[in-house]
Amino acid sequence: MKDTLLRIAPAQRAGRAERVMTTLNVNGAERRLAVRPYDVLLDVLREQLNLTGTRRGCDMGTCGCCTVLIDGRPILSCLTLALEAEGASIRTIESVATGSGLHPVQEAFVQTGGSQCGFCTPGFIMTAVGLLEKNPDPSEEEIREAISGNMCRCTGYIAIIEAIRMAARRLRNEPAEVGR
Amino acid sequence: MSVVGKPTPLVDARAKVTGQGVYTDDIKLPGMLVGKILRSPLAHARILSIETSKAESLPGVRAVVTGRESTVRFGVLPVSRDETAMAVDRVLYIGDCVAGVAADDEETALDALRLIDVRYEALDPVLTIDDALKPSSLPIHDKTVGGTNIQKAVDQDFGDVEAAFASSAFVERHEFKFAAVTHAFTEPHCVIAQFDHDGRLTVWSATQVPHYLHRALSEVMGLEMHRIRVIRPMVGGAFGGKSDPFPHEMIASLLSRRTMRPVKILFDREEVFITNHGRHPTRTSMAMGVSKEGLITGLDLKALIDGGAWGSFGVVTTYYNGVLCMGPYRVDNFRYSGKRVYTNKPPSGAMRGHGAVNSRFAMEVLVDMLAENVGLDPLEFRLRNLLPPMTKTINEFRITSNGTKEALETVRGASDWDNLHGRLPYGEGIGVACGFYISGSALPIHWTKTPQSTVHIKIDSDGGITVHSLAAEIGQGSDTMLAQCVAEPLGVALSRVRVFSSDSDTAPIDLGSYSSRVTFMAGNAARRAAEEIRKDLVGAASVLTGYPAEGFVPTDEKLVYAPDPAITVTFMDALAEAIKGKGALIARGCYAAAPPMGGKFKGAAAGLSPSYTFQAYVARVGVDAETGFVTVKKIWAAHDCGRALNPIAVRGQIQGCVHMGLGQTLSEDFRYNRGNILDANLLDYRTLTPKQMPPVDVFIIESNDPEGPYGAKEAGEGPILPVAPAVANAIYDAVGVRPKELPITPDRLLDAIAGVRRGGTKQAARTSTARRPAKVGA
Numbered sequence: 001m002k003d004t005l006l007r008i009a010p011a012q013r014a015g016r017a018e019r020v021m022t023t024l025n026v027n028g029a030e031r032r033l034a035v036r037p038y039d040v041l042l043d044v045l046r047e048q049l050n051l052t053g054t055r056r057g058c059d060m061g062t063c064g065c066c067t068v069l070i071d072g073r074p075i076l077s078c079l080t081l082a083l084e085a086e087g088a089s090i091r092t093i094e095s096v097a098t099g100s101g102l103h104p105v106q107e108a109f110v111q112t113g114g115s116q117c118g119f120c121t122p123g124f125i126m127t128a129v130g131l132l133e134k135n136p137d138p139s140e141e142e143i144r145e146a147i148s149g150n151m152c153r154c155t156g157y158i159a160i161i162e163a164i165r166m167a168a169r170r171l172r173n174e175p176a177e178v179g180r
Numbered sequence: 181m182s183v184v185g186k187p188t189p190l191v192d193a194r195a196k197v198t199g200q201g202v203y204t205d206d207i208k209l210p211g212m213l214v215g216k217i218l219r220s221p222l223a224h225a226r227i228l229s230i231e232t233s234k235a236e237s238l239p240g241v242r243a244v245v246t247g248r249e250s251t252v253r254f255g256v257l258p259v260s261r262d263e264t265a266m267a268v269d270r271v272l273y274i275g276d277c278v279a280g281v282a283a284d285d286e287e288t289a290l291d292a293l294r295l296i297d298v299r300y301e302a303l304d305p306v307l308t309i310d311d312a313l314k315p316s317s318l319p320i321h322d323k324t325v326g327g328t329n330i331q332k333a334v335d336q337d338f339g340d341v342e343a344a345f346a347s348s349a350f351v352e353r354h355e356f357k358f359a360a361v362t363h364a365f366t367e368p369h370c371v372i373a374q375f376d377h378d379g380r381l382t383v384w385s386a387t388q389v390p391h392y393l394h395r396a397l398s399e400v401m402g403l404e405m406h407r408i409r410v411i412r413p414m415v416g417g418a419f420g421g422k423s424d425p426f427p428h429e430m431i432a433s434l435l436s437r438r439t440m441r442p443v444k445i446l447f448d449r450e451e452v453f454i455t456n457h458g459r460h461p462t463r464t465s466m467a468m469g470v471s472k473e474g475l476i477t478g479l480d481l482k483a484l485i486d487g488g489a490w491g492s493f494g495v496v497t498t499y500y501n502g503v504l505c506m507g508p509y510r511v512d513n514f515r516y517s518g519k520r521v522y523t524n525k526p527p528s529g530a531m532r533g534h535g536a537v538n539s540r541f542a543m544e545v546l547v548d549m550l551a552e553n554v555g556l557d558p559l560e561f562r563l564r565n566l567l568p569p570m571t572k573t574i575n576e577f578r579i580t581s582n583g584t585k586e587a588l589e590t591v592r593g594a595s596d597w598d599n600l601h602g603r604l605p606y607g608e609g610i611g612v613a614c615g616f617y618i619s620g621s622a623l624p625i626h627w628t629k630t631p632q633s634t635v636h637i638k639i640d641s642d643g644g645i646t647v648h649s650l651a652a653e654i655g656q657g658s659d660t661m662l663a664q665c666v667a668e669p670l671g672v673a674l675s676r677v678r679v680f681s682s683d684s685d686t687a688p689i690d691l692g693s694y695s696s697r698v699t700f701m702a703g704n705a706a707r708r709a710a711e712e713i714r715k716d717l718v719g720a721a722s723v724l725t726g727y728p729a730e731g732f733v734p735t736d737e738k739l740v741y742a743p744d745p746a747i748t749v750t751f752m753d754a755l756a757e758a759i760k761g762k763g764a765l766i767a768r769g770c771y772a773a774a775p776p777m778g779g780k781f782k783g784a785a786a787g788l789s790p791s792y793t794f795q796a797y798v799a800r801v802g803v804d805a806e807t808g809f810v811t812v813k814k815i816w817a818a819h820d821c822g823r824a825l826n827p828i829a830v831r832g833q834i835q836g837c838v839h840m841g842l843g844q845t846l847s848e849d850f851r852y853n854r855g856n857i858l859d860a861n862l863l864d865y866r867t868l869t870p871k872q873m874p875p876v877d878v879f880i881i882e883s884n885d886p887e888g889p890y891g892a893k894e895a896g897e898g899p900i901l902p903v904a905p906a907v908a909n910a911i912y913d914a915v916g917v918r919p920k921e922l923p924i925t926p927d928r929l930l931d932a933i934a935g936v937r938r939g940g941t942k943q944a945a946r947t948s949t950a951r952r953p954a955k956v957g958a
Contacts, residue, residue, distance in 0.1 A: 052206035055416070057366045058449040062862035065366055089546030093199035106197040110189045113828040115837065117655025118196025118291015119367040119416025125197060144870045151862060153365050153417050154655050155832055157870040 022086050027095035029119035033082070040086050041077040042066045045092060048075030051091035053122045057151075066090050074130040074150070086111035093122035093134070096129060105129055105167040113164035124150050128164045136172055141166070183667045183674055184890045188826045190651065191660045191679065192414070201414045204370035204386045205446050206564030212372070215435050215445040216289035217428060218296050220271035223305035223524040227269060227278070231297040238295060240288035243438035243825040245280045246859025249432055250638055254396040256389075256424045257625060260331070262321045264431035264867050265400060272320055272489035274526050274855050280431035282443045286921065305524035305855050308465060309484045320522040329522045331487055332498045334783060337543040338574040339513030341444060344478030347590070348469030350553035352546050353480075355465050357539040357921040360850035363531055364867055367416020368453060372430035374442035381436070382409045385429055387804040388418040388652045394684050396425030401433055410684040415654040419840070422654070423458050424492055428455075443608050445636030445817035453860035457529030458539060458850060460497055460520070461486040466542040470550040476565050478513035479505060483539060484526075486519040492522045492529035499786030499871070500535020503554060505543050506573040506787070507616035508584040508794050509565040514574055524855055529549035530694060531902070534619060534841060538922075544613040544905030545918060557601065557721075558909065559592055559612045560874065562796075564718030566753055576779035580791050581893070583820030583883035584614060590879045591816040595798040601913060609914025611934035615795035615901025619822075619885075619893040620697030622773040622783040624845030631772035633701040634688035637666060637710045640764035643752055645677045647709075648784070649692035651702035656896050657829035658698045664825055665706035665889050669714050671734025672751055688768065689802070692878070696894035699825065701771040702790060703889035706940030708769025716765050720757035721749040791885045793893045794820040798900035801910040808930030811874075812842055812907060818879035819899045833895040838876050841903025843867045849923050 007117040019034040026049060035044055042059075043069070045051040057065035059078050069091040096103045105128045108114065115121040122145060131146040132137060138146065143159075143164050154162060195201040230954050232244040247268040255261040266277045283289035305322060306312050312329035345351045346879060387393050390410040398405045415422060435443040447455065463484045464632050483501040487494045502516030503626040533540075551561035567573065569582040569630065588706045591612070600610045619895055636648040647666050653659040663677040680686060690702055714734060721739040722729035725747055732749070734738040739754050741747035758765055769825035778788045798816040803809070819836050824830040847866040851858040859865040884891035909918045917932040 003425075029341050050208075051199075052202075055203070055367070056205060056446075058862055059367065060449060060861060062449070063366055097198050102194065102197065103874075106194075109197045110193040113190070113192050113193075113832040115190070115196045116417060116657070116832055117417040118192070118201055119203065119365075119369070119655075121196050122199045147870050148685070150870075151867065152367060153363070153419070153840070153867065154836045156835040156868075156876065158835045158876060159832060161870070 002146040005107045006088055009072060021081055024082065024090060025088065026090045027092060027110045035082045037083060039082045041082045044082040045077060045136050051094050055119055055122060057119065063120070064127070065120050065123045067072060067126045067150060069126055071132050072133055074127045075104070093125060096125060103129065104170040105132065105164065108163035108167040108170070112163040112166060114159040120150060124152065124160055128167065131164070132168055132171055137168060181668060182671070184663045184825050185823065187547060187828045188664065188674065190657050190659055191347055191663050191674070195496070196877060203367055203416055204372060204384050204413045207372055207413065209374065209442040210440040212283040212444055213284065213439060214286045214289045214433070215280055215282045216293055216444045217431060217433050217445065218281070218293045220267065220274060220276040220278050222271060222300055222302055223274050224309065225271050225300035226303060227271065228299040229303055230279060234293040234297070235292040236475035238292050239290065240284040241281060241292045242281045242441065243435050244292065244296065245307065245438065246278070250400055250430065252400045254400050255491050256392055256493055257491060257495055257778065259495055263427060265427050265434060273526050275526060276489065277427045277431060280435050281323045282435040282439055286341050295399055295550055304894060306336045307523055307525065307855055309486050309521055312523050315798065320524065324522065330519050331522050332495050332520045333493060334355065334498050334516065334518040336502060336516045336575070336783060339478065340447065341478040341480045341513045341515040344513035345467070345469045348477045350550060351467055351469040351473035352553070353465065354542070354546065354920055355463070355676060356542045357924055358462045358464070360458055360461040360528065360752070361848045362423035362453065362456055362865065363417070363419040363849050364865060365417025365421060366672065368447040368449060369422065369426065369428060369455060370444070370446045371432045372442055372444045373429070373436040375436045375440055377440070377501045380407050380409065381433060382411065383429060383433060384413055386409045386415050386422055387412055388415060388422045388654045389688055389694055390650055390652060390684055390839045391692055392428060394427045397433060400430045401437070410765045412652055412682040415652065418654040418696060419532045419694070422533060423530055423692070424457055426455065441836040449862065450860045453865070454526050454858055456488065456526035459531040460528040462501070463728070464542045465688060466546055468546045468550055470554055472554060474554045474556045474564055475563040476509055476511055476550070479511045480515045481722055482537065483518040485518065486523055487520045488523055488525045488527035490527040493534065494528070496786060497535040499783050500540065501539045503575055503787035504536035504616060506565055506575055506577055507579065508582065508614050510567050510776050512574055513662070523838065525852060526857065528556065532837065533897045535616065537844070537904070539844060540615060540901045541905045541922065544902065545920070548909045548912065549918070556785035559597055562614055563588055567737045576784065577626045577792070578777045579824055580887065581883035581885040582794055583881040584794040584796060587818035587820055587879070587881045588614070588792060590818045590881065591796050591798040594877060594879065595800065595816045597798060598810045602911055604913065607805055607914055608908040609803065609912065610798060610800045611906050611909025611911070611913055612796065612798050613905035613909060614903035615898050616896030617630065617790035617793050617894065617901060618696060619791045619793055620700045620773070620789055620887070621695045622777060622788040622790050624691055630689055632697070633690045633705040634770040635662065635702060635705040636688055637713050637753060638766045639713060640765055641756060641759050643676060643755060645672065646947060647677060647679045647682045647689040647706065649702055649706065650684060650692065651681055651698045652691050652693040654692065655844050656833060657826060658693060658702065661699055661703055661825055661831065662706045665703045666710040668890070669707060669710040669734065670717070672737055674779050696897045699892050699894060700888050703825070704771040705769045705890060707889045709767045710769070712764050712769060714766035717754045720754040723752065724757055755932040790887055791822065791893045793822070793898040795898055795902045799906035799910045801914055802905060803911055803914040803929070803931050805915055808926030808933065809909060810846060810924060810929065814874050815876045816879070816940060817876055817899065818881050819895060820881040820883045821894030821895040822885035823882050824880045825890060825892050827880060830880055830895045834878050834899040835876050836898055837899035839873060840901055841900045844909070844922055845904040845907045846923050873907055909930060
């Protein structure tokens with residue numbers, strides 16, 4: 001079982017390494033944490049900080065369900081060591097909606113049916129938020145390119161692409177156009 | 181209708197887009213242990229010994245269990261209980277469960293697995309269908325056909341196929357081959373089991389059929405069902421792959437019984453692939469005849485189906501490969517011989533379009549060939565051969581609503597079929613295909629008197645409407661559908677309704693989310709429960725106003741007296757009156773498919789459904805004849821779902837089906853090397869990426885089924901059926917070759933194109949001379 005062996009290997013090699021103290025900036029707050037050198041960000045978010053909205057789909061960078069924003073850039077938290085994120089601004093799905101309501105990207109996913117089983121959804125939303133912050137008016141090709149590291153098995157991506165376009169229009173304050 | 185038929189965002193969508201939704205792996209319980217499974221490195225071997233003492237003495241390890249812990253056999257179908265929690269004497273595939281460990285943390289559990297010493301005696305594995313058909317000195321399971329590894333052989337014969345073929349103008353017989361494909365849902369399997377000191381077991385699991393898990397747990401753990409509580413948290417996709425009761429659910433329960441602590445088992449992605457239960461690799465031989473008038477005369481079908489190591493739903497799969505060819509065309513002579521074999525590979529099982537997808541591909545390709553033989557346009561040919569609504573098939577399926585004709589005409593117009601088919605330049609093509617699927621199995625797996633679906637409703641003076649059901653929300657939108665079917669008869673806003681569909685302790689039994697049964701069955705049950713409770717409300721309105729109860733119609737949060745709409749009672753006032761002296765309103769509704777239907781022959785129940793759905797798709801493709809690369813440019817998809825209770829959900833199901841269907845058509849392939857999966861990750865197992873996904877024009881055809889809730893049938897599975905054959909038929913239109921193996925990879929297609937150019941085959945010769953010389957050798 002090669003994958004199982006892979007996952008055993010770090011623990012063996014590191015010989016149960018001592019935890020080291022680090023400070024991570026997560027969703028705008030400084031979090032002081034004791035992590036092992038080989039802990040990936042996904043584990044720290046889910047297991048230590050209880051930020052379970054970031055989903056674990058494959059542990060090997062193939063599904064995108066664990067996407068978070070680091071300094072505004074969508075990254076796979078399962079392939080990023082927690083210590084690598086020291087000093088950076090980490091944003092997870094839990095930071096996207098505010099007290100005043102859903103983010104336009106989230107609202108658009110609700111409206112179009114861009115979320116079915118929902119497991120991939122936080123990853124897609126983080127990717128989309130990262131894209132739209134950098135490029136407020138992406139073409140459909142740019143959207144497809146941006147989300148090509150995220151996997152969805154329910155929607156065929158159609159309603160997701162529709163949602164991102166809808167959100168982009170709303171964020172640019174253009175009149176909403178009802179999706180098909 | 182104020183709720184039904186309106187595009188309705190899913191009631192749980194906000195929980196999903198915010199990450200607040202709780203999937204099984206998000207649950208943490210006090211004292212929870214991490215469970216891990218030791219898996220077999222061999223495809224077939226006898227277990228000589230298992231030494232666990234080193235693992236057990238590792239600090240932090242709380243329990244180790246092996247196959248001896250429970251030898252009770254289970255399986256989703258009562259006729260094929262051939263699984264145990266862990267291997268008892270023999271391991272049957274690479275990845276078969278051998279031992280389970282519960283430890284304080286994941287690293288300790290994984291270390292413990294390495295300390296378990298298993299001695300195996302390797303046995304010859306059976307890895308191919310051909311080998312499995314032969315007599316074996318040691319079949320994979322006890323109950324097989326005549327000492328071979330054939331698990332199930334089905335033979336059905338209606339009419340006289342030989343005579344029909346003898347009088348046919350043309351008969352085409354061809355061989356088809358289908359690779360294994362798998363669900364590839366994003367959420368890995370996960371389970372938490374917790375025994376308590378009241379002698380009760382609670383299991384949280386990512387399952388689409390909590391009730392079958394409940395039954396299997398009862399048998400394996402030797403506990404009465406009422407001592408077991410099954411909870412289904414949010415499920416991150418399933419598509420049939422989470423419908424069996426699984427060994428890991430038993431192992432977690434066994435580990436919890438040993439430790440009396442909650443034990444969680446979460447799979448890694450490789451374990452998800454090993455667990456499989458995906459679509460069966462299949463070899464299909466199909467012959468169809470046609471009269472000179474262009475009517476189908478008969479269908480002769482043989483299917484050899486690779487089941488892997490366990491039975492799973494395989495007996496049903498075996499029947500479905502044949503009987504789900506009984507629509508949408510009229511076939512008066514039909515012969516089917518199907519065999520499902522055991523092999524030493526991860527089990528195959530139910531996957532979206534269960535049992536129907538591969539045979540449908542063969543059938544729709546043959547239909548195209550026959551149309552060409554008799555000189556008819558393939559779409560026109562299909563129209564000529566359709567079953568009408570309200571009819572019966574030769575194997576006694578009762579066809580009620582049927583929107584195939586409208587579906588075909590719709591995609592014909594939308595795709596500009598009449599101007600494009602046969603007229604596009606070489607390398608460009610357009611193809612059509614139809615589909616046919618059940619909307620719930622009329623006869624349940626277990627022969628009990630329990631209705632297939634029951635729904636409870638409670639309304640107390642707070643005005644909230646609580647709906648209890650065990651129909652599993654797995655992303656398809658069943659909670660939303662239930663809320664709609666309750667809100668509509670009560671005339672209230674959807675926001676009043678809250679659906680609780682995850683807890684076997686509070687919900688009445690429902691057979692769960694498989695076989696496309698939920699909208700039809702649970703939807704009917706919900707509607708009936710709401711209509712029951714409506715009687716209390718109109719009665720109360722009558723008491724308050726003095727007008728007869730029959731006159732009141734619930735609408736827009738009020739009860740309006742129809743003869744004089746000025747007389748109204750608000751929902752809340754009627755509720756307060758109805759509750760007075762009685763307490764909260766409660767009601768139940770159920771669905772039990774028991775109309776007299778189906779024949780008396782062996783296997784008559786297979787494929788029998790209270791209603792069927794129909795599809796017609798057109799695909800447009802581009803084929804690069806130099807590289808063999810196929811680009812699907814567009815799909816026009818028309819699906820008869822009876823009535824779209826929620827068009828957002830129906831559209832989403834169709835689009836998702838197109839995505840999954842195109843994956844099987846072009847790139848998904850679950851390959852093995854000596855029983856070892858080569859593609860056990862989401863990179864090598866290639867689903868279509870966002871950049872490969874073509875536009876899909878969805879057309880919802882509403883045939884309004886007489887027995888469906890508000891006319892609805894299913895939308896989750898049928899829409900996958902026409903995808904692959906529509907693409908294959910478009911490829912033929914583009915380059916003149918007939919793909920007969922899935923996936924249609926560039927190398928296979930290139931070989932076929934080269935064959936046509938050399939004029940190497942009979943069909944190629946016909947194509948290159950008779951049909952379109954201009955396209956060949958371009």
